[in-house]
Amino acid sequence: MRDPLRRGETEIKRVVGLPGEWVAIVEGRVLVRREGSSTWRALEEPYVRHNISERPAMWFVPEGHVFVLGDNRERSEDSRDWGPVPLNLVMGKVVYRYSPWSRRGPVR
Template sequence: MSWLGQKARQYGATSARLFFYCAIPSACFIHTVFDYAGEITPSYGPSMLPTLNMAGDTLMIERLPGWRSRLRVGDLVAFTTPYDPGRRAVKRLLAEAGDTVCVDPRSKHPAFVQVPKGHVWLQGDNYSNSTDSRVYGPIPLGLLHGRVTWCVWPSPRRIPNGAEIIPGRFSDS
């Protein structure tokens, strides 16, 4: 007989009491970890090629206190898509509130959008095959679930910030 079974018999615990004393605290612990520390979630699809595999990666999402204040341009984030609340996606943060973004730089007449307060601009790394802020517009911070920090399967690796500084001078002309 297991140690737990011996203790249950010793103290006269019923299976309902065992459930209450063992399963419920475990569920509360798991809930707390997933809500306040982070989670592990799968990611599929071509929109983040070559950073993430199209066939799927299992990602670690950070949600420790203050994670939103640690977000930087270039980070990968998990979020709920605005048009389908049951669907989550992973994209790269390209602009924060107050930044101006060119929606489609390949267009003959490019349009520019200023990201409003409380929003971010997210885009997939595979520009030609991604549904992102170019379709949704700026994403409210409330739809973000966390920052992607690691790929844990199939090839474990840290997901670095993908920001690249391009030297040069930019103007409105």
């Protein structure tokens, strides 16, 4: 995706929230629910080594936007800093990981 603050720079982030969803961070876990639903689902994130250590927070993802998080949650600049990102900044989908060598291969 194109960085929403630094023109010309690109970022690789994971989309965790779609238009019409709420995204919350509670006790280090990412929770998502559809607008109008009372059921939250916790994301299964085997690719994240450490839970997020920050205060609870919640965001609504409006139409035409997505909510993105970096896999290195402790150091990533992402929608926690920027808010939901306009879809026109999304450039594509990661389909293959080259590094590290031990995890090289297709991305689910």
